[in-house]
Structure formats: structure tokens, C-alpha cells
Amino acid sequence: MARPAADCGSPARAPGLWAGESxxxxxxxxxxxxxxxxxxxxxxxxxxxxxxxxxxxxxxxDINASVLLLRDGLASLLQxxxxxxxxVVGPTVRDGAxxxxxxxxxxxxxxxxxxEQAPGRYRLRRRADQALFGYAVGxxxxxxxxxxxxxxxxxxxxxxxxxxxxxEPPIDRKLALxxxxxxxxxxxxxxxxxxxxxxxxxxxxASRRRGVFVVAVNCGEPSGTCFCASMGTGPRASGGFxxxxxELLSGGPHRFVVEVxxxxxxxxxxxxxxxxASEADHAAASAVTAAATANMGRHMDTxxxxxxxxxxxxxxxxxxxxxxxxxxxxxxxVCPTCFCxxxxxxxxxxxxTATRERRWDSCFTLDHSYVHGGxxxxxxxxxxxxxxxxxxxxxxxxxxxxxxxxxxxxITWCPVGIDITEEAAALRADVPVA
Ligand code: SF4
Ligand code: SF4
Numbered sequence: 001m002a003r004p005a006a007d008c009g010s011p012a013r014a015p016g017l018w019a020g021e022s023x024x025x026x027x028x029x030x031x032x033x034x035x036x037x038x039x040x041x042x043x044x045x046x047x048x049x050x051x052x053x054x055x056x057x058x059x060x061x062d063i064n065a066s067v068l069l070l071r072d073g074l075a076s077l078l079q080x081x082x083x084x085x086x087x088v089v090g091p092t093v094r095d096g097a098x099x100x101x102x103x104x105x106x107x108x109x110x111x112x113x114x115x116e117q118a119p120g121r122y123r124l125r126r127r128a129d130q131a132l133f134g135y136a137v138g139x140x141x142x143x144x145x146x147x148x149x150x151x152x153x154x155x156x157x158x159x160x161x162x163x164x165x166x167x168e169p170p171i172d173r174k175l176a177l178x179x180x181x182x183x184x185x186x187x188x189x190x191x192x193x194x195x196x197x198x199x200x201x202x203x204x205x206a207s208r209r210r211g212v213f214v215v216a217v218n219c220g221e222p223s224g225t226c227f228c229a230s231m232g233t234g235p236r237a238s239g240g241f242x243x244x245x246x247e248l249l250s251g252g253p254h255r256f257v258v259e260v261x262x263x264x265x266x267x268x269x270x271x272x273x274x275x276x277a278s279e280a281d282h283a284a285a286s287a288v289t290a291a292a293t294a295n296m297g298r299h300m301d302t303x304x305x306x307x308x309x310x311x312x313x314x315x316x317x318x319x320x321x322x323x324x325x326x327x328x329x330x331x332x333x334v335c336p337t338c339f340c341x342x343x344x345x346x347x348x349x350x351x352x353t354a355t356r357e358r359r360w361d362s363c364f365t366l367d368h369s370y371v372h373g374g375x376x377x378x379x380x381x382x383x384x385x386x387x388x389x390x391x392x393x394x395x396x397x398x399x400x401x402x403x404x405x406x407x408x409x410x411i412t413w414c415p416v417g418i419d420i421t422e423e424a425a426a427l428r429a430d431v432p433v434a
Contacts, residue, residue: 067275069274156353190399322380342367
């Protein structure tokens with residue numbers, strides 16, 4: 001039974017307190033009831049630190065600490081992000097797939113939805129539980145948040161004294177990404193190297209990327225096409241997040257073990273009902289990702305992989321895969337690390353204004369490698385070889401890391417089911433690595 005609000009031990013607060021207001025009125029009976037009911041019975045007495053400080057709403061966890069959050073706590077966390085002016089973007093169900101869109105609350109998450117993935121196949125399924133993150137990555141990666149499919153670079157218009165150029169202003173928004181998987185974090189790190197890690201910084205990417213708040217989710221159920229464990233990129237997030245959740249569905253109430261990755265994450269948690277995570281919670285969270293590692297749908301042998309590809313530029317397998325490949329570009333569009341783009345100029349009918357746009361492109365198109373007199377890679381054999389060799393070999397020379405994070409999207413969304421892990425294995429089958 002819930003204690004009266006007056007002696008519940010939590011500092012009294014009313015809506016708007018987070019903006020600096022104060023109030024002696026407590027209107028959080030439902031939350032306190034939850035805390036003193038389900039959570040207290042599960043974790044034991046609420047920690048004294050949470051009751052003592054008049055100015056501390058909840059104990060602020062240390063960076064790298066782990067705490068326990070109930071489903072209501074996650075809802076509160078998202079609401080605080082929205083109250084703070086963040087555009088909260090996360091997974092939701094639309095058109096038979098899990099895509100990324102603006103979230104109004106946890107009810108917009110794919111509640112009780114799972115997925116089945118195989119080469120050329122993607123289906124949603126109803127789960128037997130109310131998991132919020134019980135699926136693997138969908139067709140969209142987060143690269144579209146920082147490297148959108150199409151952006152305007154600038155506009156030119158005729159002025160009295162000649163052409164007037166209007167550049168695009170930098171993006172000014174507060175973005176919070178919810179449910180980011182470990183492979184996705186690694187892919188963002190790869191794209192950071194490409195767009196802002198060198199001498200030439202992409203200003204648009206930098207303005208979209210700056211200050212993003214990341215709530216990661218450690219994977220519990222990889223799909224049939226996942227192989228992040230082979231690539232060393234998952235299923236547990238190792239950095240690049242403000243908070244990282246592991247969803248626990250058994251052994252107690254629906255709850256999350258939350259790892260704090262930054263000061264911003266700790267500050268946010270200080271405003272949300274939470275409790276210390278116990279040894280049992282840690283063990284349960286570790287078991288989730290250990291099971292995911294054991295259940296990867298695919299595997300890739302990455303030993304000496306750069307040499308493997310460089311030594312096999314004339315392997316007959318390239319011609320075989322080219323017979324199946326449609327050159328549709330799906331694999332590059334869904335890939336979270338692919339970054340090819342092209343520029344397109346258009347004018348209005350009166351010739352008064354001209355616009356330059358940057359759009360996603362793909363190394364699978366003939367035009368992408370077109371130079372004077374023709375395309376450098378005129379055959380599908382050459383284009384597929386270029387894509388895979390860049391991903392798994394020359395990317396390492398360029399950026400010091402693989403261009404593949406093992407998300408499996410290119411396998412799932414290839415209409416003819418071409419499988420990057422099978423292609424790499426086929427090369428290796430003929431060329432034993434010392
Ligand atoms: S190459 Fe395929 S598996 Fe690797 S990151 Fe890109 S889409 Fe994912
Ligand atoms: S490998 Fe598959 S997804 Fe990629 S271009 Fe060829 S047919 Fe399309």
C-alpha cells in the first residue's frame with residue numbers, strides 16, 4: 001500500500017519543477033506508489049541518499065555506474081528529454097517494419113513486437129511479452145539523422161549586381177536518439193571519422209551531430225542476419241552513449257539496467273525514479289548479451305581479412321555473384337556506414353534561381369564512377385567487388401577500422417538474398433590464411 005505523499009521521503013514536486021520552480025505540493029502519488037510497491041519489493045528499501053537531500057530529487061549516479069529503472073521510469077526519462085526541448089527519435093512500427101521516427105512516449109515504441117530476418121526477408125511478429133526493444137535493427141540506420149538522403153547545399157539567384165549565393169544555415173536542434181544498438185554506435189563512430197575526423201570537416205554533418213543525446217540498448221535478440229559479434233561491434237555497447245539500457249523481462253518486474261555513460265546521462269537520471277542495480281541485476285544483464293552473442297544469425301571470419309580481399313581481386317566468385325546482383329543499390333542505402341553522395345543542380349523555369357543538392361549515391365550505379373569517356377567500373381562484377389573490397393579491406397587502410405559493423409541489413413534487404421558473410425567465406429574457402 002502506498003504511503004501518504006507527505007511522508008514518502010521523496011522531495012515534493014509538481015510539474016514544472018525541472019525548469020527551476022519549487023513547490024511543496026507532491027502530485028506523484030502514482031509513481032511513489034510504484035516505487036514503494038513493485039520496485040521496493042524487488043530491490044528492497046529505497047536508498048537513504050534518495051530521501052535525504054532536500055535539493056536532490058534523486059541520487060545522481062556516477063558515470064559508469066549502473067542503476068535500475070522501471071518501465072514508468074523510462075517513460076519519465078523520455079518525457080524529461082521532451083520537456084528539455086529534445087526532438088526524441090526512436091524505433092516505432094510503420095508500414096510493417098521498425099523504423100525511426102519522433103516518439104511521443106514509450107507507447108510509440110514497438111511494444112511486444114519482434115522480427116524475423118533472413119537473406120531477402122523481413123517480417124514483424126507478435127511477441128509473447130511486452131518488450132519495448134525485443135527486435136533487431138530495421139531497415140533504417142541512424143545515418144539519416146546526420147547524413148540525410150537529400151539536403152540543399154546552397155541557392156543562387158540573380159541579383160542586380162550579379163548572382164547572390166545563399167548558403168544553408170547550420171542545423172540548430174536538440175536531438176535525442178532512443179534505442180541505439182551497439183552496431184549502430186560503431187557505425188556512427190565510423191561516419192564521424194569520414195565526415196569530421198579528417199582535414200575536411202562536413203559542416204552540415206557536424207551541426208547535426210553536435211550535442212546529440214544517445215540512449216543505447218544492448219541487444220538481447222539478434223536477427224538471423226546479424227554478425228556484430230564477429231566484427232567486435234556488439235551486442236553490448238562499449239561507449240558513445242549517454243545511457244545504455246539492458247531490458248530485463250524475467251526474474252522480477254519489467255525493468256532496465258541502465259549504465260551511465262556521461263555527465264549528461266547522470267544529470268538526466270537524477271531527475272528520474274531509479275534504484276541501485278544489484279549483483280543479480282548485473283548478472284541478468286550480462287546474461288542477456290551473452291545469449292545474444294551465442295545466438296548470432298551469421299558469422300564472419302575476419303582473420304587477415306584485408307589481405308584476403310587484396311589477394312583475390314580476380315577470384316571467379318565475383319563473376320558468380322554478379323550474375324545474381326541486380327545493381328539495385330539497396331545494400332548501400334541500408335548500410336549504416338556507406339557515405340557515397342552526388343550533387344544535383346536544378347534551376348527554376350525562369351532561370352532566376354539555381355539550387356544545388358547533395359543526395360545519397362551508391363557505388364552500384366554506373367554514374368558513380370563515371371569519368372570522361374565512361375565508367376571506371378562498367379560491370380556489376382567490378383561494382384560488387386569494389387563495394388565489398390572497400391567495406392572489408394581498403395576501409396581499414398583509409399580509416400583504421402572495418403567499414404562493416406555486422407548489422408546484417410545488406411543481407412536482409414538484398415532482394416536476391418546476397419549475403420556478405422557467404423561471399424567473404426567463399427573467398428576464404430579457396431585461399432587458406434596462414
Ligand atoms: S556491409 Fe552490410 S552488415 Fe556490414 S554494416 Fe553495411 S549493411 Fe551492415
Ligand atoms: S548486392 Fe543485392 S542489394 Fe546490393 S545491389 Fe546487388 S542486388 Fe541490390
